[in-house]
Amino acid sequence: QVQLQESGPGLVKPSQTLSLTCTVSGGSINSGNYYWTWIRQPAGKGLEWIGRIYTSGSTNYNPSLKSRVTISVDTSKNHFSLKLNSVTAADTAVYYCARVEYCGGDCYVFDYWGQGTLVTVSS
Amino acid sequence: QSVLTQPPSVSGAPGQRVTISCTGSSSNIGAGYDVHWYRQLPGTAPKLLIYGNSNRPSGVPDRFSGSKSATSASLAITGLQAEDEADYYCQSFDSSLSGWVFGGGTKLTVL
Numbered sequence: 001q002v003q004l005q006e007s008g009p010g011l012v013k014p015s016q017t018l019s020l021t022c023t024v025s026g027g028s029i030n031s032g033n034y035y036w037t038w039i040r041q042p043a044g045k046g047l048e049w050i051g052r053i054y055t056s057g058s059t060n061y062n063p064s065l066k067s068r069v070t071i072s073v074d075t076s077k078n079h080f081s082l083k084l085n086s087v088t089a090a091d092t093a094v095y096y097c098a099r100v101e102y103c104g105g106d107c108y109v110f111d112y113w114g115q116g117t118l119v120t121v122s123s
Numbered sequence: 124q125s126v127l128t129q130p131p132s133v134s135g136a137p138g139q140r141v142t143i144s145c146t147g148s149s150s151n152i153g154a155g156y157d158v159h160w161y162r163q164l165p166g167t168a169p170k171l172l173i174y175g176n177s178n179r180p181s182g183v184p185d186r187f188s189g190s191k192s193a194t195s196a197s198l199a200i201t202g203l204q205a206e207d208e209a210d211y212y213c214q215s216f217d218s219s220l221s222g223w224v225f226g227g228g229t230k231l232t233v234l
Contacts, residue, residue: 037223046125047161047169047212047225062222096168106216107157107175108223113168 002026004097004114012091012121018084022097022114029078030055035100035108036080038071040093041116048093052100053080087121094118126151127213127226134232135203143229145196145213151224153194156216160189160198163210163228172211173198200231208233 008020022036029036038050051061053071061069065084073080084091095117098110128146135141145158152158158176161169171180173189176196188199196215200207213226 046228047214049223049225052223060222063220103157103175103178105157106155108216109157109159109171109174110161110169110214111171111174111180113170116168 002099002112004099004112006095006097006114006117008117008119010118010120012087012119013123014088014121015086018082018087018091018095018119018121020082020095020097020117020119021079022081023077023079024099025078028075029073029080030075033102036071036073037098037100037110038082039096039098039110040091041096042090042093050082050084050095089121092119092121125227126217126220126224127215129211129213129226129229131227132230132232134234136234137203137205139203140199140201141203141231142200143198143211143213143231145198145226147194147196147215147217149194150219151194151215151217152191152196154218156218158189158191158196159214160187161212161214163212165209169212203233205233207231 003025012018035052037052051071053059070083097114099112101111160173162172163169176191177189210228212228217224
């Protein structure tokens, strides 16, 4: 059973960089035809897709965040990471990592999620 | 504003049937991209409920079903139970944004 666990600081100061890591257990991050992705959810609001990475290192980002986001993968540590720079209070949210499974054609689905980690942007 | 539009809330009595709509456009659902549904219980991560428009992952009861037509999709829940109270999200791909998009979420209340 694949499990994902987010880790990182829960408090980040405005204008600084938010850094989170998602550690994958129960399987190799390299195995299978999967993307790995980050999603966030401000309190009381809906889900927002941040970006994705393939184990080759190929990335795609939400256009609204593209200028500030970097997602990377370290296959030797079986984890992938998120960096979001120049944060403001609007970036305060629960951040989730998830595995994206290919389900045929243009179908990709978020089949396993981490429990989420709250990141607050405040001085 | 979410790219996919869902009603903010729906409700139903135990045993009843409810549906949740997800309306998109020609760059996402209307372009033929699959729709997936997730259920989020309070304080927990979303969990996959329906994938590929109408398929249930192992372990999801057949009370849950999905459908898609033109630029919209629907999630139907029959035999409503108290534990179905949750937030439900639809998700697809948008070619204009070249990325995945979610609906704004629908809160289901079991009366």
